[in-house]
Amino acid sequence: xxxxxxxxxxxxxxxxxxxxxxxxxxxxxxxxxxxxxxxxxxxxxx
Amino acid sequence: xxxxxxxxxxxxxxxxxxxxxxxxxxxxxxxxxxxxxxxxxxxxxxxxxxxxxxxxxxxxxxxxxxxxxxxxxxxxxxxxxxxxxxxxxxxxxxxxxxxxxxxxxxxxxxxxxxxxxxxxxxxxxxxxxxxxxxxxxxxxx
Numbered sequence: 001x002x003x004x005x006x007x008x009x010x011x012x013x014x015x016x017x018x019x020x021x022x023x024x025x026x027x028x029x030x031x032x033x034x035x036x037x038x039x040x041x042x043x044x045x046x
Numbered sequence: 047x048x049x050x051x052x053x054x055x056x057x058x059x060x061x062x063x064x065x066x067x068x069x070x071x072x073x074x075x076x077x078x079x080x081x082x083x084x085x086x087x088x089x090x091x092x093x094x095x096x097x098x099x100x101x102x103x104x105x106x107x108x109x110x111x112x113x114x115x116x117x118x119x120x121x122x123x124x125x126x127x128x129x130x131x132x133x134x135x136x137x138x139x140x141x142x143x144x145x146x147x148x149x150x151x152x153x154x155x156x157x158x159x160x161x162x163x164x165x166x167x168x169x170x171x172x173x174x175x176x177x178x179x180x181x182x183x184x185x186x187x
Contacts, residue, residue: 004098006101006102006128006130007125008125009125009126012124013125014100016095016099018067019090020075020088020090021078021087021088022072026089032119032121035063036062036119036121036126037065038050040114040115041097041115042112043107043111043112043114044069044108
């Protein structure tokens, strides 16, 4: 299986739906629909 | 995360949203949100699917976590800025904000307005005809 590479500048970022801290489902396409968004991936709380 | 919180007002004033993703369960994200008073959503990718879809899956730690990364996405989900960090836990916010303040649509800096240094053929023609007409003039010492 080939390793997926992170989307580069100019690529379309994959859409997704994930629960937030209150377990409410949030869809990326909805978060971004109105304005540009900074999307951060972090290692996680220990 | 605390750094993003501290600069969140700046992001909002620039018209941007912010969301963060990790493989933490929602309960942990909730604790972190409360602890750091985070104003933006923390999304839980416990299945590691999104992290893998973004090519940020770090298998070697704690059963699989995300490599740190920051993207700026336009409303059509196109990546406008990307910062990957495979080693340290911190992403450089200076670089991110420099990009954001310079405008999301700006072309790369450093491109001069003139596309050539050598005169065009048209210019050579003018130079030659001037030389023939007026002679080659040099400043008097």
